[in-house]
Amino acid sequence: MQMRNVELMVGGFMVMGIIALVLMAFRVSGLSMEAGGETYTLKARFENLGGLTERAKVSMSGVTVGKVSRIYLDKEWYMAVVEMEIDSNAMATLSTDTSAAILTAGLLGEKYIGLTVGAEADYLADGDWIHETQSAIVLEELIGRFFLDKAEG
Amino acid sequence: MSDSSAHVEVRDVRFRRGERLIYDGLNVSFPRGRITAIMGPSGTGKTTLLRMIGGQLKADSGEVLVNGGDVGRMSRNELLALRRDKMGMLFQTSGLFTDLSVFENVAFPLRVHTDLPEAMIRDLVLMKLEAVGLRGARDLFPAELSGGMVRRVALARSIAMDPELIMYDEPFTGLDPISMGMILRLIKGLNEALGLTSLLVSHDVEESCQIADFLCIVSGGKVIGFGTPDELRNGDNAEVRQFLNGDPDGPVPFHYPADDYRQDLLTGVK
Amino acid sequence: MVSQIRSLGRYGVESIQSIGRAGMLFAQSVTWGGPGSAGFRDLIRQIYSVGVRSLSIIIVAGFFVGMVLALQGYNILVKFGSVSALGTMVSLTLLRELGPVMAALLFAGRAGSALTAEIGLMKATEQLSAMEMMGVDPLKRVVTPRLWAGVISVPVLALLFSTVGIWGGAFVAVDLLGLYDGAYWSNMANTVTFYEDVVKGLIKASVFGLVVTWIAVYQGYDSAPTSEGIGKATTQTVVISSLAVLGLDFVLTAVMLGGV
Numbered sequence: 111m112q113m114r115n116v117e118l119m120v121g122g123f124m125v126m127g128i129i130a131l132v133l134m135a136f137r138v139s140g141l142s143m144e145a146g147g148e149t150y151t152l153k154a155r156f157e158n159l160g161g162l163t164e165r166a167k168v169s170m171s172g173v174t175v176g177k178v179s180r181i182y183l184d185k186e187w188y189m190a191v192v193e194m195e196i197d198s199n200a201m202a203t204l205s206t207d208t209s210a211a212i213l214t215a216g217l218l219g220e221k222y223i224g225l226t227v228g229a230e231a232d233y234l235a236d237g238d239w240i241h242e243t244q245s246a247i248v249l250e251e252l253i254g255r256f257f258l259d260k261a262e263g
Numbered sequence: 264m265s266d267s268s269a270h271v272e273v274r275d276v277r278f279r280r281g282e283r284l285i286y287d288g289l290n291v292s293f294p295r296g297r298i299t300a301i302m303g304p305s306g307t308g309k310t311t312l313l314r315m316i317g318g319q320l321k322a323d324s325g326e327v328l329v330n331g332g333d334v335g336r337m338s339r340n341e342l343l344a345l346r347r348d349k350m351g352m353l354f355q356t357s358g359l360f361t362d363l364s365v366f367e368n369v370a371f372p373l374r375v376h377t378d379l380p381e382a383m384i385r386d387l388v389l390m391k392l393e394a395v396g397l398r399g400a401r402d403l404f405p406a407e408l409s410g411g412m413v414r415r416v417a418l419a420r421s422i423a424m425d426p427e428l429i430m431y432d433e434p435f436t437g438l439d440p441i442s443m444g445m446i447l448r449l450i451k452g453l454n455e456a457l458g459l460t461s462l463l464v465s466h467d468v469e470e471s472c473q474i475a476d477f478l479c480i481v482s483g484g485k486v487i488g489f490g491t492p493d494e495l496r497n498g499d500n501a502e503v504r505q506f507l508n509g510d511p512d513g514p515v516p517f518h519y520p521a522d523d524y525r526q527d528l529l530t531g532v533k
Numbered sequence: 534m535v536s537q538i539r540s541l542g543r544y545g546v547e548s549i550q551s552i553g554r555a556g557m558l559f560a561q562s563v564t565w566g567g568p569g570s571a572g573f574r575d576l577i578r579q580i581y582s583v584g585v586r587s588l589s590i591i592i593v594a595g596f597f598v599g600m601v602l603a604l605q606g607y608n609i610l611v612k613f614g615s616v617s618a619l620g621t622m623v624s625l626t627l628l629r630e631l632g633p634v635m636a637a638l639l640f641a642g643r644a645g646s647a648l649t650a651e652i653g654l655m656k657a658t659e660q661l662s663a664m665e666m667m668g669v670d671p672l673k674r675v676v677t678p679r680l681w682a683g684v685i686s687v688p689v690l691a692l693l694f695s696t697v698g699i700w701g702g703a704f705v706a707v708d709l710l711g712l713y714d715g716a717y718w719s720n721m722a723n724t725v726t727f728y729e730d731v732v733k734g735l736i737k738a739s740v741f742g743l744v745v746t747w748i749a750v751y752q753g754y755d756s757a758p759t760s761e762g763i764g765k766a767t768t769q770t771v772v773i774s775s776l777a778v779l780g781l782d783f784v785l786t787a788v789m790l791g792g793v
Contacts, residue, residue, distance in 0.1 A: 113574065116581045123585045127689035130696040134731045138624055138699060140722025167723065174723075220724075317666055339670075343568050347668025358663030372667045375569035417663075424667070 148198035149176065150236035154210045154223075155189040160246025162212050162221040168194045170225045175200040178223065194223065205230040209242030221246060270295040270428060270460040271316055276325035278311060285311055287484040289325070293477075298454050298461040300475035302468065302506070303482050304515065309464040310355070312481070313430045316462070317352055318342045329428070347376055351421030351429040355436065357413045359405040365392070365416050366401040372423045391419040395449060411442025418449060422457075429453070430462045435470050447474055468507055480506060482515075555751045562676035562750070569669030575678040576685075583644035583679070583746075584686030590639055591690045592697050595627075598635060599698030602626055603705040607712070616712060620721035623702035624695075628725065628734045632695035633687075634782050637741035640687055641774040645749035648679055649770040652753025653763035661754075676750050683746025684739055691738035737785050744781060745774040 156162075159181065168176040176196035184191045196204070207228030214221055225240075234240070269292035278286040285308040293299045301309050314320040315327050318334040327334045329345065337345065359368050369388045373379060379387070392398045395415040405413055414434060421429060431450065435443050451474045454461050465471045471478065472492040480488040480495065480503050488495050488503035495503050505513035521527065565571070606622045652675065655661050661671040699721075706712040725731070749770045756766035 113578075117577055119585045120577050120580045123580065123588065123686075123689065126588075127692055130689075130692040131731075133696055134628070134692065135727050137718070138628075138721055139725040139727040139731055140719075165726065319662060319665060340568075343665075343668045343670060345668075346666050347568065350666065352663070352666040354659040354663055354666075356657075356659045358659035358661075360660055360663075361658070372669075375667070375669055420663075421666075 149195040152194050154192050154240040154243050156243050157245040159190045160248050167222045202233050204234045206232045210240045211244035212246035268294050272328040274326045276322040278322050291486045295460050296458045297476040299477045300463040300471035301479045307481050349427050351426035353421050353431045355433045357417035361405050365403050369420045395419045411438050428460045432464050435467045558751050562672040567673045570673035571678040579678045579682030583682050587643045591694050595694035595697035596701040599701030600705045603702035617716040617720050620717035621724045624699050624721045627695040627698040628730045632691040633734050633738040636691035636694045637778045641745045645745050645770050646767045648749040649753040649767045653756040657758035680746050683742045687742025688735045688738040733789050741778050744777050748774040
């Protein structure tokens with residue numbers, strides 16, 4: 111085998127590897143060019159996360175507008191604090207009375223945060239808190255409450 | 264033969280392979296510019312001796328001096344430098360690189376160790392190949408050569424860097440008479456033309472005696488005879504004479520040590 | 534009884550000596566440089582012989598593994614009504630586990646055994662000794678480029694295995710089982726992350742590449758210079774490196790997930 115051909119084949123091999131990497135990055139892991147670019151942070155406190163994890167989506171009317179970047183416990187309030195990175199093109203749409211709810215995609219699907227816009231004229235800025243929150247629905251509590259209602263009724 | 268003319272000196276070397284003691288206090292010195300044939304029965308470690316001189320094996324104790332420097336105490340880099348500049352070795356299986364052509368095999372040490380321009384490397388390689396009579400085979404690959412030709416190419420390669428010392432490990436085994444004659448002529452010719460110190464390990468008494476200035480007979484981990492072929496043939500050591508004449512029985516017995524023959528037969532199956 | 538204990542002891546000592554020799558071989562051959570050391574072209578040549586030549590088996594295997602994963606996954610997920618997670622399942626399985634592990638195992642069988650046989654044969658025909666006697670360190674000349682070619686090739690092969698597998702899965706899911714292709718691809722894109730899944734899988738594959746190649750060159754270098762010795766070393770390479778890959782896979786996964 112001529113050295114030239116060997117070099118050509120190895121070059122081709124490497125190019126295939128790079129193409130595969132690019133496919134993995136953009137097609138499979140959904141990395142987009144603007145991702146990681148312009149975002150701003152909002153925070154919210156929840157009673158119960160019910161299985162929400164970092165990197166979960168944040169969506170508005172079903173459209174993804176950001177992701178959960180950090181989760182920690184607020185030791186004064188005994189509540190979970192969720193930090194979200196929101197795409198900056200959604201910046202001037204979220205009013206200060208926007209509410210956040212932890213929802214489930216389908217019956218067994220992943221947890222995500224759904225945002226619902228309120229009526230205020232001012233908009234949330236970087237680092238602001240969302241005050242209206244609705245915790246995850248925990249199935250056990252729901253069933254427990256159902257039987258309690260039955261017993262009382 | 265005085266010590267000052269010794270090119271390689273082996274002093275009090277002990278070498279053990281596993282449980283077996285191969286050399287037990289070996290002392291010998293090889294004179295500069297001469298052909299010395301190292302001979303002895305199979306399995307006495309003649310190749311081991313060459314490998315110790317080349318620094319590929321280390322003696323358990325004692326010294327192996329090449330040009331006065333102890334090979335066993337050299338660092339890896341000193342050893343590589345010594346082999347590069349001063350030593351050549353022709354291996355039993357020749358050790359040609361199967362993925363390189365004859366030309367590239369001979370050019371290998373030159374390319375690796377020198378920055379010579381391509382034209383000069385070409386000239387040098389063709390000179391070495393001409394010396395072994397294979398200038399015309401330069402584009403062939405080792406697999407396409409006969410056994411004798413392979414050995415001649417390997418010889419050309421081992422003299423590519425113009426060594427002072429060259430070691431031949433069984434250069435005659437498996438060769439037809441014509442190829443053997445060529446190798447003999449080459450070894451003798453190189454020694455005469457370049458003044459190379461040549462060490463030759465061989466079983467072939469007749470061929471070795473033809474070209475060797477000295478014979479060194481090794482047996483039982485020691486040198487049992489050192490001298491010119493004639494001296495040894497007429498010497499008083501019976502074992503040396505038995506070896507040189509190829510007698511089947513003598514101090515080295517025909518029979519492997521065993522119980523008494525008649526006794527053994529009469530015992531029957533135990 | 535005593536002799537059994539003795540032979541166990543001898544086995545233990547020999548194993549430790551062997552690990553020591555392998556460690557020294559690694560330390561001496563992992564860096565470039567020195568007299569007569571291999572160059573960039575030797576690396577290219579080795580990537581060709583271990584990487585490019587393993588390409589066909591990797592691609593065929595990857596395609597079939599992806600198809601099987603999709604078929605099995607579909608039949609399991611359809612019971613829970615969550616076939617939309619199929620793309621995620623196939624891609625995560627391939628990227629995190631099967632890509633690196635299968636590529637490394639196939640590499641061990643295809644290229645590792647060939648490396649052992651090649652180096653063993655070079656030893657048996659005294660090519661390595663001849664190199665030494667010409668003042669060239671055979672570790673730097675022969676072993677170093679092969680070691681690095683393995684480290685470079687296996688991640689590329691693992692990546693190609695996963696890619697082909699994911700597309701093979703898509704072929705079964707979308708074209709044969711009639712899954713909506715948006716469900717396959719966009720759920721995957723939402724869940725798979727580049728660093729956590731793709732990059733960590735590649736780190737695994739590089740480590741596997743290093744270990745498999747290391748075992749292969751060591752077995753060749755340490756083999757008895759006979760045809761029997763080379764045959765034994767070749768088998769050893771495949772057995773030891775396969776076990777090493779599977780064992781290391783657990784260790785690396787535990788370290789990366791930080792769970793254990």
